[in-house]
Amino acid sequence: MAMIELDRLTKFYGKNRGIENISFSVEEGEIFGFIGPNGAGKSTAIRTLLNFIYPTSGTARIMGMDAVKESTRIRKMTGYLPSEVHYYDEMKVKDLLSYSAGFYRKDCKRRASYLAERLELDITRKIEDLSFGNRKKVGIVQALLHDPRILILDEPTSGLDPLMQHVFFELLREAREKGATIFFSSHYLSEVQKLCDRVAIIKEGKLIKVENMEEVRRNQFKNVSLFFHETQPNAIHIEGMLQDEKIPHGVRFLYNGSSKQLLEQLKNVPFDDVLIEEPTLEEVFIHYYEKGGDEA
Numbered sequence: 303m304a305m306i307e308l309d310r311l312t313k314f315y316g317k318n319r320g321i322e323n324i325s326f327s328v329e330e331g332e333i334f335g336f337i338g339p340n341g342a343g344k345s346t347a348i349r350t351l352l353n354f355i356y357p358t359s360g361t362a363r364i365m366g367m368d369a370v371k372e373s374t375r376i377r378k379m380t381g382y383l384p385s386e387v388h389y390y391d392e393m394k395v396k397d398l399l400s401y402s403a404g405f406y407r408k409d410c411k412r413r414a415s416y417l418a419e420r421l422e423l424d425i426t427r428k429i430e431d432l433s434f435g436n437r438k439k440v441g442i443v444q445a446l447l448h449d450p451r452i453l454i455l456d457e458p459t460s461g462l463d464p465l466m467q468h469v470f471f472e473l474l475r476e477a478r479e480k481g482a483t484i485f486f487s488s489h490y491l492s493e494v495q496k497l498c499d500r501v502a503i504i505k506e507g508k509l510i511k512v513e514n515m516e517e518v519r520r521n522q523f524k525n526v527s528l529f530f531h532e533t534q535p536n537a538i539h540i541e542g543m544l545q546d547e548k549i550p551h552g553v554r555f556l557y558n559g560s561s562k563q564l565l566e567q568l569k570n571v572p573f574d575d576v577l578i579e580e581p582t583l584e585e586v587f588i589h590y591y592e593k594g595g596d597e598a
């Protein structure tokens with residue numbers, strides 16, 4: 303059974319497009335990334351999943367339950383971190399956490415102390431006295447507190463320093479080892495690259511592609527730089543060549559295809575030096591964003 307399932311999910315804010323016809327599913331035990339530029343529709347999709355906003359059409363299901371009709375049950379089983387956390391500022395962190403634990407009807411004291419210790423969060427402080435990053439940590443502890451089967455996290459790492467991001471990823475891995483399914487949005491490709499099994503790429507409200515990270519990691523994409531000491535050909539034609547750009551004394555391009563075929567084709571190019579590198583996901587995804595993913 304899919305743990306999270308979006309079926310032609312569409313949300314318009316009046317005439318404004320939020321998301322349009324988004325369909326994909328997240329399987330049990332996956333860490334699934336949801337990535338796209340500002341305004342792509344990530345938060346809209348996530349908030350629809352949690353029934354904070356209603357879909358214009360289409361459906362969303364969590365563990366087979368309809369996101370609108372069974373939202374209370376869903377929220378009890380889900381750990382959710384909104385992109386912006388708003389709390390009762392007067393409250394102490396520990397009081398907020400026991401209040402949350404009450405909602406889940408679970409004694410989460412030990413778990414709260416463990417998470418707070420890992421994230422170096424002082425739970426005796428008042429929320430109003432916390433920095434943005436520390437408030438984010440409160441949100442993370444709250445989401446992980448009851449060992450939910452599903453974690454839905456909207457830009458969880460924004461505001462965390464690199465060390466804390468690392469700790470946070472460890473906590474996600476631990477949650478996954480205990481069987482959790484994790485869905486999180488991000489702008490940062492590097493963190494998706496580190497952590498996710500699959501990733502959905504969204505742009506301007508539309509799903510561009512769902513990609514298996516294992517495939518992306520050992521994908522056929524290469525960054526190729528060809529250097530010419532003297533004369534450079536006016537044009538180079540290589541099948542699978544994408545996004546070519548001029549560089550000093552040469553040309554650089556993203557190549558999509560097998561290395562063997564690349565080497566075959568390079569035989570016909572009078573270059574003096576070549577550099578073949580693994581591209582970052584950023585470079586691969588820029589290609590998706592620009593071309594709508596059609597060619598890949």
Ligand SMILES: Nc1ncnc2c1ncn2[C@@H]1O[C@H](COP(=O)(O)OP(=O)(O)OP(=O)(O)O)[C@@H](O)[C@H]1O
Pocket residue numbers: 315318319320321338339340341342343344345346347385489
């Ligand atoms: N309450 C709202 N009223 C009107 N339009 C909205 C509202 N919330 C979001 N939108 C629009 O919906 C689109 C998707 O926004 P959304 O916040 O879901 O994107 P996002 O991918 O989460 O962006 P970011 O990475 O900047 O958080 C944007 O064009 C945005 O302007």
